[in-house]
Amino acid sequence: MNAPDMNAHGLSRRALADAAVFISGTGTDVGKSVATAALLRALRHAGLAVQAVKPVQTGVADAAREGDAARYAQAVEDLPPGPLPPAATLHSFRLPASPHLAAAREDARLTVAGLRQDIEAHWRSLMALHDGDGSCALLLEGAGGLRVPFNEQEDTLDLMAVLAAPVVIVARNELGALNQIRLTLDAVRDRGLVTAGLVLTPPPDALATPDEATQAILADNESWLRARLETAGIPVAVLPWVRLNAAGWERLAQAVRPVAQALAALLRTPPNTAEGLVRRDRKVLWHPYTSTIEPLPVFVAQRSHHNRLVLADGRELVDGMSSWWAAVHGYNHPRLLAALRAQAGRMPHVMFGGLTHAPAVELAERLLDMLPQGLARVFPADSGSVAVEVALKMALQYQQGMGQPRRTRFLTPRGGYHGDTTGAMSVCDPVTGMHSLFARMLPQQLFMERPRCRFDQPFDPASLDDARQQLTEHGHEVAAVILEPVVQGAGGMWFYRPDYLRGLAQLCREAGALLIFDEIATGFGRTGTLFAAERAGVTPDILCCGKALTGGVLTLAATVCTEQVAEGICRDGNVFMHGPTYMGNPLACAVALASLRLLREGDWQAQVQMLEKGLRQGLAPCAGLPGVADVRVLGGIGVVETTEPIPVARLQAFFVERGVWIRPFGRLIYLMPPYVTPPEDLARLCDAVVDAVRQDVHLPN
Numbered sequence: 001m002n003a004p005d006m007n008a009h010g011l012s013r014r015a016l017a018d019a020a021v022f023i024s025g026t027g028t029d030v031g032k033s034v035a036t037a038a039l040l041r042a043l044r045h046a047g048l049a050v051q052a053v054k055p056v057q058t059g060v061a062d063a064a065r066e067g068d069a070a071r072y073a074q075a076v077e078d079l080p081p082g083p084l085p086p087a088a089t090l091h092s093f094r095l096p097a098s099p100h101l102a103a104a105r106e107d108a109r110l111t112v113a114g115l116r117q118d119i120e121a122h123w124r125s126l127m128a129l130h131d132g133d134g135s136c137a138l139l140l141e142g143a144g145g146l147r148v149p150f151n152e153q154e155d156t157l158d159l160m161a162v163l164a165a166p167v168v169i170v171a172r173n174e175l176g177a178l179n180q181i182r183l184t185l186d187a188v189r190d191r192g193l194v195t196a197g198l199v200l201t202p203p204p205d206a207l208a209t210p211d212e213a214t215q216a217i218l219a220d221n222e223s224w225l226r227a228r229l230e231t232a233g234i235p236v237a238v239l240p241w242v243r244l245n246a247a248g249w250e251r252l253a254q255a256v257r258p259v260a261q262a263l264a265a266l267l268r269t270p271p272n273t274a275e276g277l278v279r280r281d282r283k284v285l286w287h288p289y290t291s292t293i294e295p296l297p298v299f300v301a302q303r304s305h306h307n308r309l310v311l312a313d314g315r316e317l318v319d320g321m322s323s324w325w326a327a328v329h330g331y332n333h334p335r336l337l338a339a340l341r342a343q344a345g346r347m348p349h350v351m352f353g354g355l356t357h358a359p360a361v362e363l364a365e366r367l368l369d370m371l372p373q374g375l376a377r378v379f380p381a382d383s384g385s386v387a388v389e390v391a392l393k394m395a396l397q398y399q400q401g402m403g404q405p406r407r408t409r410f411l412t413p414r415g416g417y418h419g420d421t422t423g424a425m426s427v428c429d430p431v432t433g434m435h436s437l438f439a440r441m442l443p444q445q446l447f448m449e450r451p452r453c454r455f456d457q458p459f460d461p462a463s464l465d466d467a468r469q470q471l472t473e474h475g476h477e478v479a480a481v482i483l484e485p486v487v488q489g490a491g492g493m494w495f496y497r498p499d500y501l502r503g504l505a506q507l508c509r510e511a512g513a514l515l516i517f518d519e520i521a522t523g524f525g526r527t528g529t530l531f532a533a534e535r536a537g538v539t540p541d542i543l544c545c546g547k548a549l550t551g552g553v554l555t556l557a558a559t560v561c562t563e564q565v566a567e568g569i570c571r572d573g574n575v576f577m578h579g580p581t582y583m584g585n586p587l588a589c590a591v592a593l594a595s596l597r598l599l600r601e602g603d604w605q606a607q608v609q610m611l612e613k614g615l616r617q618g619l620a621p622c623a624g625l626p627g628v629a630d631v632r633v634l635g636g637i638g639v640v641e642t643t644e645p646i647p648v649a650r651l652q653a654f655f656v657e658r659g660v661w662i663r664p665f666g667r668l669i670y671l672m673p674p675y676v677t678p679p680e681d682l683a684r685l686c687d688a689v690v691d692a693v694r695q696d697v698h699l700p701n
């Protein structure tokens with residue numbers, strides 16, 4: 001095949017997912033290998049250069065002679081062979097048991113990543129013979145049913161999910177089949193996979209004529225399934241009992257034709273190409289901070305798993321962004337997805353006015369356990385920006401409640417970022433924020449010097465001078481001081497000493513101003529402590545969190561305040577005036593609760609320390625290179641600050657070619673990978689940044 005069709009890993013641009021079919025059963029011994037062999041023959045009849053592969057075979061001493069691969073070969077031995085590699089078994093074990101056990105008996109360990117590599121290697125050898133012309137395909141036969149384990153953690157369904165190929169389910173037509181088949185179809189759908197067909201095999205005692213009652217049951221199974229599945233576009237094929245000779249295989253190939261035809265159509269359909277989607281996107285969508293007239297390039301993301309994003313053309317990228325600080329546990333974490341599904345089955349949403357529910361109550365309790373002592377009330381919000389709006393309104397209502405209605409302004413350091421809604425924008429940095437665009441409608445806030453005490457240098461008390469002066473001059477009109485503790489995020493990825501926060505808290509107390517910490521980016525471990533406030537030992541009056549709260553699955557944030565703030569707002573019969581439609585969404589709360597449990601049970605501290613060490617080592621070579629102003633690392637955040645604005649589109653394209661997802665902005669190339677990133681992937685992320693800087697890709701045109 002042509003070199004341009006290969007990506008950096010040598011993977012075909014016609015992704016395996018578009019050219020493979022996974023054949024799985026409702027259990028063991030349901031006739032899967034016969035069905036696979038029959039499909040192989042039928043697809044060869046349909047003109048496809050298709051080969052069958054058994055990734056894992058158990059219960060054979062000599063795979064070449066007695067395994068399923070031998071059966072595939074037998075099913076097509078009278079057909080012209082064509083340029084195809086032979087049918088193959090990739091791993092075989094003697095014990096007739098589940099792969100995890102059979103492999104362990106032979107001191108082997110199967111993993112989804114390893115199996116996938118072997119399958120891809122096989123796929124490449126098939127593609128090499130066919131010039132990538134789109135007419136070749138691979139049938140992959142699973143071992144047993146979907147949840148058959150490969151090891152302590154992974155099973156067949158996990159392999160199917162990473163391969164992302166359409167699925168054919170094979171089931172025996174027998175008593176109990178409807179239940180098994182429906183459960184299997186549900187599990188396939190819940191993993192985001194497509195069932196392309198169902199093959200019913202004859203009952204085990206097919207030679208003995210079943211009694212009338214059994215016959216009626218089997219006939220009903222078939223018609224029930226046809227009625228439900230065929231209307232849903234899933235063809236059903238029913239295999240007769242035959243002797244497995246040339247004539248028998250031909251009969252089976254005819255019987256399986258409805259499924260084979262659907263597969264042939266699927267395999268021949270050009271995949272939903274990335275180019276096509278981008279073209280349609282360009283007509284109807286708008287992306288963050290972009291022009292519709294001169295849009296920045298976009299890439300089509302199709303699937304995700306662990307710390308990887310898979311693009312529509314099959315390229316797999318190591319994620320360096322955690323989807324904007326959120327996906328700390330990586331993508332598609334089974335516990336988060338299970339919480340989502342379970343809650344969806346119970347109650348996806350209900351209004352929060354006058355109603356409450358366990359996910360919200362438990363989430364609030366858990367959050368308060370984790371947050372600095374003294375915070376007592378949780379107000380759920382839909383996004384980080386909304387949480388900031390809520391915090392500002394809380395501060396204003398509190399000051400009114402305390403008889404201080406003139407305290408209507410907010411004091412905040414330069415270089416901050418708090419969101420894109422109006423109130424939040426008003427406290428963003430006045431230069432890099434959007435003040436010039438919206439100056440006339442934004443409330444005019446007070447700005448003080450950015451905390452200039454670098455995190456990695458001794459604290460200089462003079463860095464509080466401007467805060468002190470502002471509060472001395474304007475303290476009487478300040479409702480609250482708002483800032484991001486320790487790390488200023490989107491406003492410049494600036495790390496400063498926690499000592500600053502202790503001094504600031506004292507100044508706020510003296511001035512009668514509340515203190516609001518925006519921990520939307522820093523919360524849930526990113527900086528090395530669960531919340532950045534812990535480093536200072538300061539409990540703010542109000543704290544906002546979001547982003548990683550749901551582990552990157554759903555949008556949810558929270559504004560949390562002390563009992564004193566809540567009482568100040570609610571005294572004299574007052575109420576807090578905020579209540580969005582989707583407030584306390586049960587799905588988001590349930591996922592957040594699961595995410596907090598993962599944090600509690602997991603080793604996020606060690607993971608973030610590992611990230612910090614890897615980022616320090618990996619990004620160090622950037623220091624001193626042309627166009628680099630600073631390199632800094634804190635917890636799971638690594639930053640290369642450049643001297644000039646970065647050509648984002650060019651650098652982004654460079655990174656994607658290198659197999660990593662890193663999105664620079666302004667004068668910042670930064671990494672904040674999922675906590676679960678393996679060391680070798682962290683090294684790949686850092687190497688890509690270092691190479692980009694060495695090759696001057698970060699310099700303006």
Ligand code: PMP
Pocket residue numbers: 383384385386388417418419420484489490518519520521522546547
């Ligand atoms: N505050 C901070 C510190 C943030 O980093 C962000 C998002 N980057 C926000 C607020 C706004 O959150 P959202 O994008 O969820 O509205």
